[in-house]
Amino acid sequence: MPNSASLLAAYAERARVRVCGLLVHRGALLLTAHRGLLPNKQPFWSPPGGGWHFGETLREGVAREFQEETGLHVTAGRFLHLHEYHGDKLQAIELFFEVLPVDAAQLEADLQLGHDPEHAPDRQLLTALAWRTPRELVTLPPQQVHPILRDLISADDAYIPQLRLK
Numbered sequence: 001m002p003n004s005a006s007l008l009a010a011y012a013e014r015a016r017v018r019v020c021g022l023l024v025h026r027g028a029l030l031l032t033a034h035r036g037l038l039p040n041k042q043p044f045w046s047p048p049g050g051g052w053h054f055g056e057t058l059r060e061g062v063a064r065e066f067q068e069e070t071g072l073h074v075t076a077g078r079f080l081h082l083h084e085y086h087g088d089k090l091q092a093i094e095l096f097f098e099v100l101p102v103d104a105a106q107l108e109a110d111l112q113l114g115h116d117p118e119h120a121p122d123r124q125l126l127t128a129l130a131w132r133t134p135r136e137l138v139t140l141p142p143q144q145v146h147p148i149l150r151d152l153i154s155a156d157d158a159y160i161p162q163l164r165l166k
Contacts, residue, residue, distance in 0.1 A: 014091070015091050016090075016091065016093070017052045017095070018092050020049025020095065020097070021049060021066045021076060021097055021098070022099065022152075023066075023100075025107045027133055027134075028131035028132055029047065030048065030070060030072075030111070031045045031129075031149075032045070032069055033045050033128035033129075035125055035127050036125055042141070042144055043144060044143075044144055045132065045145050046146035047148070048066045048070050049065050049069075049094065051065075051118070052095075058095060058097070060076075063076055067114070068114050068115065069116070069126060070113075073101070074099040074101055075102060076097040077097060077099065077100055078097065078098045079095065080096045080098055081095075081096040082095055083096065094148075096148055113126055113127075113128060113129040134152075134153045138153060
């Protein structure tokens with residue numbers, strides 16, 4: 001089993017631009033769990049997303065990343081938030097967009113966790129795909145939940161009214 005340092009080596013000591021999507025359905029957000037970011041094999045829950053590729057628009061990158069990680073075909077809508085992460089070895093600018101399913105019927109199907117093509121099958125960071133309500137997220141230790149999710153949960157409806165998470 002690879003350790004955290006080896007799983008994250010591809011991203012260490014470089015600045016990264018990430019594009020991410022927020023999909024809300026029936027009061028829940030579609031989230032992915034990642035391994036290797038926290039001690040003791042704790043999962044880290046965040047919206048689907050990943051590295052922006054040269055030659056694609058930001059919205060194309062969000063749609064691609066979402067499809068890779070969730071199998072869902074989406075269109076990226078409004079830009080919602082910029083998040084800066086600066087850790088000891090990792091640094092990223094994350095751009096969050098609202099996403100809408102191309103086919104809403106897909107949201108009712110059993111979702112299957114996708115993959116990250118930058119990693120071999122035995123070195124995937126993604127471990128789970130799930131709909132999570134704000135009520136579920138607030139019960140988790142704060143370090144297990146992406147900061148944007150904590151901000152959304154605590155935000156009033158004026159912050160991002162269309163997401164209506166409460």
